[in-house]
Amino acid sequence: MITVQQAEKLILENTRDYGNEIVLFDEALGRVLAEEIRADRDLPPFNRVTMDGIAVKYEGIAQNIKTFKIKATQAAGDEPVHVNANDECIEIMTGAALPESVDTVIRYEDIKIDDGKAIVLTDIVQGQNLHLKGSDKQKGEIILTPGRRINPAVISLIASVGETELRVKRIPRVVILSSGDELVDVSDTPSPYQIRRSNSYMLQAMLAQYGIKGAIRHIPDDEAIIKQQMGLCLQHYDVILISGGISMGKFDYIPQALRDLQVEQVFHKVQQRPGKPFWFGKHHNAVVFAFPGNPVASFMCMQRYFVPWLNASLRVQPKEPVYAVLADDVKFQPALEYYLQVKLHYSVEGQLLATPVVGNGSGDFANLAETEAFIELPSDKNEFKKGKAYKIWSFNSNP
């Protein structure tokens, strides 16, 4: 049986490139940028007022002038209104372009307005309450590089430079297959011996976080139908995610059916818990991730193996691994890498702490809703002391 590190390496040796495509920027959430985005003009594009109040020439303040005649009011978006004299000001709003004839903005809180005049109540610093033109980014400067996953902040930057269409990495077409006669659809009523096929929807929801719409198919435990349906999927999809039917059971037909369909088995079984029966294979058109059916095992394998494969296939800029400190002692006997479900929080010292979530094995998964990460406890030890740091695979933060 191979180790987790060997499994990861083999999976990352089988990344694919699906090319690029153009999408509308406001439909690009979760996608991966495949071009550089540059500032189309200076950001901010003008000397921008940052507080509502009045704009004056500092020269007037230096001459100890305290009372300024209000010449006009300038809203954000208005053409700048100029002042001529040192004792004149304009009422000016946050976001307005500062007129060239003034250089300092005084907040409403620091003045009193009376009879068309503003009286300054506090000390003033020259150039206060302004963001200077080009101080964020200069025209032509790169603001986003390829390999960035498009999140809400990235969308706002793209919008600010007027890029309505974007080149992004094309994403794979993914199908999620479940098998097992004990599984019924969520809308059906299970018999006393059946359950609803929740894993398929969990995997679909995880894909959605990456901008992928996964199709769902269910196949009965029938060798011929499994082969026929999987054969069709191999023609029409780039990635097949399978949940269940891959271990030692009499009706676990999937590994053999995949081999019969010329899907080359890259590995079957990994030294880990949960997820030991994980199977991975490749075909000239597709890659196949066959996850163990126990829900926590499918969830963990998706996070630990599929997501890194997807990120590498889409050339996402790699991120540094994240470590957290165990908040409790943990004992684990088998010589397997142990992915323990944890909750995360920061201590007052700013240390990321991982508190184990009490569970009941990988078949019971009510506790997944409480879980924020898996902590990776290496297979060469059986005791893990509180206070030691280990790598975590967190999934409640953005992807």
Ligand SMILES: Nc1nc2c(c(=O)[nH]1)N[C@H]1C(S)=C(S)[C@@H](COP(=O)(O)OP(=O)(O)OC[C@H]3O[C@@H](n4cnc5c(N)ncnc54)[C@H](O)[C@@H]3O)O[C@H]1N2
């Ligand atoms: N003799 C052995 N038995 C088992 C072994 C083993 O090494 N030797 N490994 C165990 C481990 S670990 C796991 S995990 C499971 C994995 O088995 P399969 O991948 O074949 O999964 P199934 O048997 O089909 O299902 C397991 C469990 O998960 C439920 N399931 C399956 N699909 C779904 C779904 N879409 N939604 C919700 N729940 C699902 C299924 O009903 C079973 O309860 O094998 C152990 N056995």
Ligand code: MOO
């Ligand atoms: O993979 Mo299994 O999940 O250890 O139960």
